[in-house]
Amino acid sequence: QVHLQESGPGLVKPSQTLSLTCAVSGGSVSGGGYSWSWIRQPRGKGLEWIGYVSDSGRSDYNPSLKSRATISIDRSKNEISLKLTSVAAADTAVYFCARGVLVWGQGTLVTVSA
Amino acid sequence: EIVLTQSPGTLALSPGERATLSCRASESVRGMYLAWYQQKAGQAPRVLIYGSTTRATGIPDRFSGSGSGTDFTLTISRLEPEDFAVYYCQQYGSSRAWTFGQGTKVEIK
Numbered sequence: 001q002v003h004l005q006e007s008g009p010g011l012v013k014p015s016q017t018l019s020l021t022c023a024v025s026g027g028s029v030s031g032g033g034y035s036w037s038w039i040r041q042p043r044g045k046g047l048e049w050i051g052y053v054s055d056s057g058r059s060d061y062n063p064s065l066k067s068r069a070t071i072s073i074d075r076s077k078n079e080i081s082l083k084l085t086s087v088a089a090a091d092t093a094v095y096f097c098a099r100g101v102l103v104w105g106q107g108t109l110v111t112v113s114a
Numbered sequence: 115e116i117v118l119t120q121s122p123g124t125l126a127l128s129p130g131e132r133a134t135l136s137c138r139a140s141e142s143v144r145g146m147y148l149a150w151y152q153q154k155a156g157q158a159p160r161v162l163i164y165g166s167t168t169r170a171t172g173i174p175d176r177f178s179g180s181g182s183g184t185d186f187t188l189t190i191s192r193l194e195p196e197d198f199a200v201y202y203c204q205q206y207g208s209s210r211a212w213t214f215g216q217g218t219k220v221e222i223k
Contacts, residue, residue: 096159
């Protein structure tokens with residue numbers, strides 16, 4: 001059974017780059033035709049889709065992030081990564097990775113603060 | 115992007131009652147690529163329905179999804195105590211951005 005585990009620094013300073021990884025176990029990031037997504041949720045608010053990268057290499061992002069987000073697949077490490085540049089307090093949220101719609105990680109809290 | 119509007123924002127019901135949640139899209143959702151999630155406080159969302167009507171593995175049959183095009187519905191036939199939570203719809207069929215609805219909270223009356 002596929003398991004996803006997000007990790008990364010819990011605290012990021014404003015204007016810096018947030019970098020998160022999603023380790024995939026029990027399955028491979030290659031093959032299967034899956035799309036790998038990142039989603040975030042500010043405390044007490046709803047879910048916001050950040051973007052996805054597909055197994056074929058296609059990617060797409062939430063236009064509201066104005067090109068700050070990059071999602072990539074590291075096949076050698078069997079991981080998915082997220083980089084979000086120029087962060088601000090509004091980027092404070094729990095960040096989830098997901099394979100398609102069926103498999104989600106437990107999420108990791110990122111706080112943006114000086 | 116496709117905007118999903120969920121209604122009502124809050125639904126106050128008693129255990130045993132039927133819950134009907136709506137998700138309306140600003141344009142047609144391609145291929146019925148519409149999912150429903152349940153989320154409880156402090157937990158990751160759990161997928162209930164995908165492809166508009168298919169129950170995910172392990173989801174009780176009191177949960178059902180219907181709809182196509184721009185109008186979708188999640189029905190919980192008889193509410194159990196563990197069903198009181200927040201529910202989100204998501205469209206994942208767009209070749210552009212995927213999107214979530216803003217959520218419907220089902221609370222105990």
